[in-house]
Amino acid sequence: MKKVILQPIGNDNSIDNFKEKNSKRWAESTKYKKDWEESKEAIVLFTHDSVIFAKATISSIETSNHTKYPLNYYYDDIKFINIPFSKLRKITNFQDIYRNYTILNKSMSQKILDYFELLELKIYKKDEDYQKDIGEANLFDIKDESETPKEPKKGKNKSYYPRNKFRAKLALSRAAYTCEIDSNHTTFISKATNENYVEAHHLIPFNVQSEIDYNLDVTHNIVSLCPNCHKKIHLASFNDKKKMLDTLYNKHLEGLSIVHLDIGIDSLFSIYSE
Template sequence: MRLLKNVFDNYDEMRREQKGKTSKAVGTPYPSIKSIMLEIPNLIRWKLKTLNRDHDFKVVGSIGQGAVSEIPWVCIFNRRITESAQKGYYIVLLFSSDMKSCVLSLNQSVTEYKEKYPSKVAMLRMRHTADLAKNFINISSPAFKGAISLKANKHLGIGYETGAIASFHYDEFNLPSEATFLSDFESLLNAYDDLFMVCGDALSALNSITEEQYQQYSLELAEKGSKTGRTVTLSDSGGVPIPPKRKISGRYTYARDERFAAEAIRKAEFKCEYDHNHKTFKSYVNDSDYVEAHHLIPISNQEKFNFSIDITENIVSLCPTCHRQLHHGVPIDKHPLLQKLFLERENALKSREIVVSIEELFGFYRKEDSLLD
């Protein structure tokens, strides 16, 4: 396919001649820029028009903003999901950094994860989400599911490698015909539609993380979030609106935001809030004792309140023994922990319009609906 070959043959030369800076002119004489910015997008738009779907999608090519990108791309956005590579999920044609191959991929926004999580956690979340998403699509060989290789050295390219859901790979010496390329695109388009039917505009609807993952992500954010700006910002007081339920693993429920848990752990200085002298073991995340985040009022009771209980004021940092005791211990052993934690948090909860008595709190722990709190 000539349009792909133009990129392989000319992109590095263009980068050198442009001294690493992007050209904003679509009508540039460089064949690589013309293919990425104009001709490949036009070919895909033509295909969408034959399917009577051209108004549903936005097609954009990019060689970077300011600096010439390591991984140039052409994105195809379902407008009901996103119109930007900065969020959501989409089909994207990605060229490898060595200009020897390219991948047509159903993939995810790297930036959306990067802005919320430290790099390590972002990659874990992307891979976990992709692994879930691939179970909801049907696609035949030569397509493949899972991670791809772009020979990437920078975060954006590595993110696309990690976050790939389903893809077609094309080598510079074995390029597809135009008809094959468009047929492959239509296959990914069908998979894209399948995912939209399952989870709407957010792949997070698929993302039922385990308790272990929740604790791991919370600790990572507690250690690194303040240094990277990945924290939550709320007013000093007042109720926080209840977030909408998400469809997770086939049922609608309230998802927990690890950023609130991270803030609570950070404020507790990675200590058990029931007894600061409780020792556990050193966490691999940092050089502090390993602790876990626990919702004092369990999330399963959200319907009883007019404001969100997934907030820092309702989350305590506990050693694993205290945490397990609140989940699995007999009521009489839970009460001393709950009473001490409640007295320390009662005013903070009231500042968020969460009013509860100690008797009501004891009642929440007589029979918990879920181990996820």
């Protein structure tokens, strides 16, 4: 069973700093050597200011000549998340404050892993509902595209941006219900549309809407993907995503500039690298 480790980053570090300098490595003093020996392949949760802001898997642990911090651990699969520490406290009945590197015991680790699994399932369930709604939407009901972003709605745990199923349907129909990565990616005939089944994906994702002045929920920003490519663009390693983004960006460049969303390929890469 995998272990879960809490790694607070000190107040002399900011999250931005961490993203810049430590995106693959964390250094620590020998004080934690024994703990480190037990840490391979563990899941590490980085905390700062009572928020768990990143989750990663430790891939290897090495020593260096650095006098103060001679231990380096390298990790893969880093995901920036934003979960209040209080949430985990509820799940595990944590008593401590955990100011230091801490390997959690078996039962706490398991509870946390279960929680993350559930969290991921919930996200997929939501997207499934959305794809189903799109299939059933009537194309004639499409309203004008508005360029001002909608206000986010307050959900149970976090706020979210409402998505318009009619626009998504229009985008899929413009792509002739083919996968925009490769039109040979055929799937099956959807009961709802009587067309090849594809899914709608927002090329510039909603998690950056608050930083962008124009509405992301517009047809030019919605791409049509086969379910496999859709999963891939969400879950693959950054290098694999890069090739897909290149293809999709070039296809949509003209449309994106019409709706003031031409953010440049490098910005798009950096959004997907997190």
